[in-house]
Amino acid sequence: MSTQTLAGPRLARRRGPVLTLLCWLAVAPLALWAVVRLGGLERGPLVQLVAFTPYAAAASPLPLVLALALRRWGPAALATLAALALVGAVAPRAIADDGTVASGPELRVLTANVLGGAGDPAALVGLVRDARVDVLALQEFDPGTGAALDRLGLVTLLPYRQLNPVADASGSALYSRYPLTDGGVRRNAGGFTQAYGTLRVPGAPAVLVESVHPASPYSLAMLDDWRDDLRAEPPATPRGPLRILAGDFNATLDHAPLRDLLDTGYADAAATAGAGLAGTWGPYDGDPIPPVTIDHVLVDRRIGVRRVAVHPPAGSDHRPVLAELTLPAG
Structure with a gap:
C-alpha cells in the first residue's frame, strides 16, 4: 500500500x-x-x-x-x-392579519419624527393633504417647525392641536381634524415629552391619543431611562377607553419592553397590515446603519387596521408612518 x-x-x-x-x-x-x-x-x-x-x-x-x-x-x-x-x-x-373588523368611521393617523427642525415642513403638509390625514403625531417638535407648518396651511387642515414646541428636540405635538379635548403634555424620565389628548370623532367613542417618544438606547447610560420610559407608556384599557399610541418608540417588536406594552391590549398596526418589516429609521440621513422599524402606531385591539404605509423621509432620519384605521361605532 x-x-x-x-x-x-x-x-x-x-x-x-x-x-x-x-x-x-x-x-x-x-x-x-x-x-x-x-x-x-x-x-x-x-x-x-x-x-x-x-x-x-x-x-x-x-x-x-x-x-x-x-x-x-x-x-x-x-x-x-x-x-x-x-x-x-x-x-x-410580513403577513396581513384580518384582525378586528370595526364598523365605525375611518381614521388616518400619521406619525413623524421631524428631527428637531431638520424635517421638511412643506413635504409634511403635502403628505397630510394628499393622504387626508386626520391625526398627526410629531416628535422632536420645535417652534420653527410649528410656525412653518401653520404658514403652509396645516392650521386649516388640522385645526385642533396640543403642542409642546421645544428647541432641544424634546418637543412633541398632536394635530387633529377633529376636536381634541383634555389635552396635556408629560415628560419622560429620559427627557422627551409626549403630547396627548382625547379625540372626538363623530360616530365613534372617544379615543385617547398620544405622541410617543421614549428615550433612545443609544448608549449604555441611557438603557435604564429607555426601559423606564417604555414601561411608563399608557397601557391599553380593553374594558375602558380606546387608545392609540403613535410615534418614535425607539424600540422594535423584538424588544421585550415593547412586546410587554403590546400585551396589555394593543396591536401594532403595521404588523397587523403585513407591513411590519418596513424600516423607519437608519440610513436616511447618511448613517451607514441598516434600516430598523422603531416608529409605530399601536392601536387598541377593538380598532380595525385597513392599511399601513411608510413614506419617504422628508429631511429627517425617520420615515413617516401612516395608518388607516377603522374605529368602532359609538
Missing part, C-alpha cells in the same frame, strides 16, 4: 474536527441570538443588537446549509431550531 493511498484518510481525519468546530462556530451566534430574543434577555449592548433581529432571521438558514453540506448533524439540529425560532418571531409581521 502506497504512502499516497494512506495520506487521504489521515488528512480527512485531521480535517474532520476542524470542520465540526467551524459548523458549531457558525451556528452558535444565531442560537444565542434566538435565546436572547425569545427570552427577552437583551441587556447592555444586546439592546441595540436585538433591533436587527430581522437580518439575523434572514441569515439563519446559512449555518444550516453549511452543517447539512458537511453532514454535521448536531450543528444542523441546533441551526434548525435557531432558524425556526428567529423566522417564527419575525415572519408574521
